[in-house]
Amino acid sequence: MSSHTSGPIDPIRLREVLDGPWAEVRDAYRDQLDARFLPVYGENDDQARERVSRLLTDLPVELGIASAFPSAYGGRSDVGASIVASEMLAQVDLSLMVKAGVQWGLFGGAVAALGTPRHHDAYLRDIIAAKILGCFAMTETGHGSDVQQLRTTCTYDPQTQTFDLHTPHEAARKDYIGNAARDGRMAVVFAQLITQGRRHGVHAWLVPIRDAQGNPLPGVTIGDAGPKAGLLGVDNGRLSFDHVQVPRDMLLDRYGQVAADGTYSSPIANDSRRFFTMLGTLVRGRVSVGGAASAATKSALTIAVRYGDIRRQFTTPGADREVPLNDYLAHQRKLLPALATTYAYHFAQAELVAALDEVQGDDHPVDEHRQRELESRAAGLKAAQTWHATRTIQTCREACGGAGYLAENRLPGLKADTDVFTTFEGDNTVLLQLVAKGLLTGYRDEFGSLDGWGRASFVAEQVREMMLERTAARSLIQRLISAVPGRDEEVAVTDRGWQLKMFEDREKHLLETAIRRLRGGAATKKDRPFDIFNDVQDHVLAVAAAHIDRVTLEAFVAGIERTADPTVRALLSRVCDLYALTVIEADKAWFLEHARFTPARSKAITAVVNDLLKELRPQMRTLVDGFAIPEAWLHCAILREEPGRQETMAAHDAADDRPPVPA
């Protein structure tokens, strides 16, 4: 496991491992999406919207983006393929990926998941074919994360057999809604269902918002969210409803029905539980966003690593050429741990997509416990991958200096477009809290409500076993951990079992002490219920982060275990060492505070990380080439092979290019 990596490896062998079970979807995109689908630098909002809107309808749907829909309506009942497709699209153009995500994931996905056959029969084919473009109108100006508290109302009137959809005040308008400002003809609108004078919580309706000419329908006010940091091709807008009449059968009524006389019925009695069941069907959005963030991170790293091999800076004694940036330890420190982490998330995301595909596959009822676990995993990996993207793309842009600030070198677009990922499809901090809550309650609480903490702190029993359920490579991991001798100091820090044990120990200890503090708070802060939770919020978020780290490392280990090729396996094993030690190094203080290792060993970890950087330096290019991003998709001027340009620049840059100096 700690054998040194040997000579050059063909990146194609890495690619085969990374591409995984939906390799043919990835290849279809690589083959068929040409330069026409790439972003155009320097466009204004109108130009970008017009272009991306056109491309959305030109997109070859058969490549997989709509494959999650039932086969009966033109999909493939293949959830995994749809996620992988959106990861690929994210490497082509993030505006197009988000716009597609709104159309087929959120809008179409909501009609499929929350509607019933009459909705499916009437709309799904046109939605899949992009003949009806739509919006997913959930978020309001006043409520984003706490969507159970939406203020839009939809009140049933048995006289007319219609609902009255209404925006009571400005804070209740739908905001940031993709496809709203320009293209959407219909919207899935979330609102409080009221019938017979009683509220039944948030439900969804399928509501036409524009006529065939594109004008807003009576009672619908459409605004434009205006210029944004990025995603210029996505027409985010605002929707308000002034007593809009919605026919009864436009309620997407899989989880809640209103009879003609106004009688409400539902298979799920509890409003909150019903709502979170409805939200649960939307977990794919989070999985897509996490995957898209990592896909964009791979593009950025490919650009920065390749530039770091070309770009030279400062001479060194005795050398006749300047030193490539990638040879500097400080540059390796910027790029290689980020690259190793990107590999780790790749395997974690692949495992998540496989689990999603299994849990939400069409041919069996959803296992509720597994669904909860899946939601937690999706939330955690979405937060981890999107924050990693924001940090890493920023690092890549800085690693390319002034060139990294020019649009023609792609990085500014990657940064700006992915930036919103940390706060949409669930704010990352709120998502980490959701993960923590699942761990504290062993997923046995009343669903994922985030307001207050309910019984969270008081039900935490037998959490330990729950937490340690592993989805992959369980026995291997247990064996590796068991093989670690009692006295840790004798084990190399590159021992996989020791690394796994450190990750597991930290998570367990953080969880146990969080539970203890919550219980203590509950006893002593009875008059300050908010403080019980708020005083430990940082601790609770640390539990979630440690959990995601552990899940990620285990997925990486499982991925290596599945790899047959011994040289690829050896390389991945070193990358995994770097990932594990990067995480441990970043949280060294915790391990020292809790006597998990000595100060001497702590210093040794930094030395080993530096050794790994030196060892992996020659593999940097191979590691990014393994991502197999088509050359054209990189769309980056500093990497472009103008006739002999790099060669000319390199030749001229040699030190002997200086004018002769006579003695």
Place this chain on the structure above:
Amino acid sequence: MSSHTSGPIDPIRLREVLDGPWAEVRDAYRDQLDARFLPVYGENDDQARERVSRLLTDLPVELGIASAFPSAYGGRSDVGASIVASEMLAQVDLSLMVKAGVQWGLFGGAVAALGTPRHHDAYLRDIIAAKILGCFAMTETGHGSDVQQLRTTCTYDPQTQTFDLHTPHEAARKDYIGNAARDGRMAVVFAQLITQGRRHGVHAWLVPIRDAQGNPLPGVTIGDAGPKAGLLGVDNGRLSFDHVQVPRDMLLDRYGQVAADGTYSSPIANDSRRFFTMLGTLVRGRVSVGGAASAATKSALTIAVRYGDIRRQFTTPGADREVPLNDYLAHQRKLLPALATTYAYHFAQAELVAALDEVQGDDHPVDEHRQRELESRAAGLKAAQTWHATRTIQTCREACGGAGYLAENRLPGLKADTDVFTTFEGDNTVLLQLVAKGLLTGYRDEFGSLDGWGRASFVAEQVREMMLERTAARSLIQRLISAVPGRDEEVAVTDRGWQLKMFEDREKHLLETAIRRLRGGAATKKDRPFDIFNDVQDHVLAVAAAHIDRVTLEAFVAGIERTADPTVRALLSRVCDLYALTVIEADKAWFLEHARFTPARSKAITAVVNDLLKELRPQMRTLVDGFAIPEAWLHCAILREEPGRQETMAAHDAADDRPPVPA
């Protein structure tokens, strides 16, 4: 020093402390720059360039932006005022600030500093009046940080008494040059001076590049750097010269002269030393950029903190309204340490500006040792402030959720515009290396050359005293440190002397061990000279970072010492505690590894930080109001007081806004 902060403080009293000696410059800007000078959201590049270009010439120069120029030519010989003016401009519009910085700082500053009276008489008045717009053409496509290795040549021909300015190949073209793509009529061009067949290193010439109609002059090729991540109003371009004839007297010849017959002379014999003396005059650019980064950070924090008071999310048991974001510990953890750090850098920057003003004041010769120290301080604080800006503005944008992604809320522009600050006017990593080199050599090396490390590792003697020279409050700091009893564990972590001692200890130890490792490497890696330095590059960068932290804390302590008002003093003292403990907490692992405190004390630090957050929560608004950014300058829709909007939203947001639920 550790007394608790009391009730509300009038922000005006904070503002008086922060505004400092150039308060009247700050007030003049606040009073006179109205909405016309603010950025326009959603512009394309052409629109932004046209507008900012017009505003540049409309800018009331008398407010201070050109005050560094000698009084004889229309300036005020007031260097400090010019820096403060550019800090203020950074809160109005960063494109305008950068464009002004190019015109009056880099271009005009180079003519003033590197030219002689014939250049001053001929050009300075028109430059100050923005009648001649100009560029600072140093960076080349192939050489940014290592500007001593520029490839452009300028060869003297005694026959014609002209220089031949030439771009030998594509990598030698001038790149990223502000004012080049659209507006510049002249450029200060840096190139290798060659005369009588001999190179004399990099010098600068004042070269016309466009005619009166704006067309490129013969032999000059002007390109456009194209769309960028931000700074849309700045016309960055590329310049190439095809054997352009430059009259002899256009050499800016303060530090190197060429006689009619081609004889070269200079008051500084060594090429490298001469070049770094020339560069040293340009230290103001770095001081301006660091200050501008902090100014933008203050704008971002003001927006995020105020939004965090307005925006409510999730209910808490027993409360009838949702909880403001700023009440959450996780939100405080995001914003308050960043705010405390911004205060710390404010005082460090103020001290730096005062030192710059004193060292570069017109009426005395520049003290070379102090100039070196100043350059090091400027480099370090530029790196620290610009990285802090990048991180903090990102955090603020995320803290505002989806709203933070909309251009109308200012944060996207602040992020995109400041992003390049980490890599221009010196790449931050390279600048930290410069700081480290100064510390290792006690500023006695041959100037700030960064290629190789010269004798850096071998001259480090008596460095300790050198390092501990303090520019302010020296005796107070010594007294505070001396008062710390021998056994640290008995001292509160809020004891200022203990905090100062921790900062100082870390810097000393890092420096001493870096020297030891460099010496060891020199002995054992004779055949691998690059590795001697590269193997410790991360350690050396840590020395620089620790040094900047110490300098910053000491400046904060000195600033508090100068504060007369006891309540303001008490508040600043708590903010300083938060800054110091934030730095210590972030580097806890180092202190534990080096037995500077126990694991128990390490945990206590986190608890004290959380206590400080709770204590400072009610002062968040006061702390940002102390920055005294005019309301109009914030230019942010979510803070705008539409008639009663916030009140209406707040009222409607109350929980009792829900439709009644009959029993």
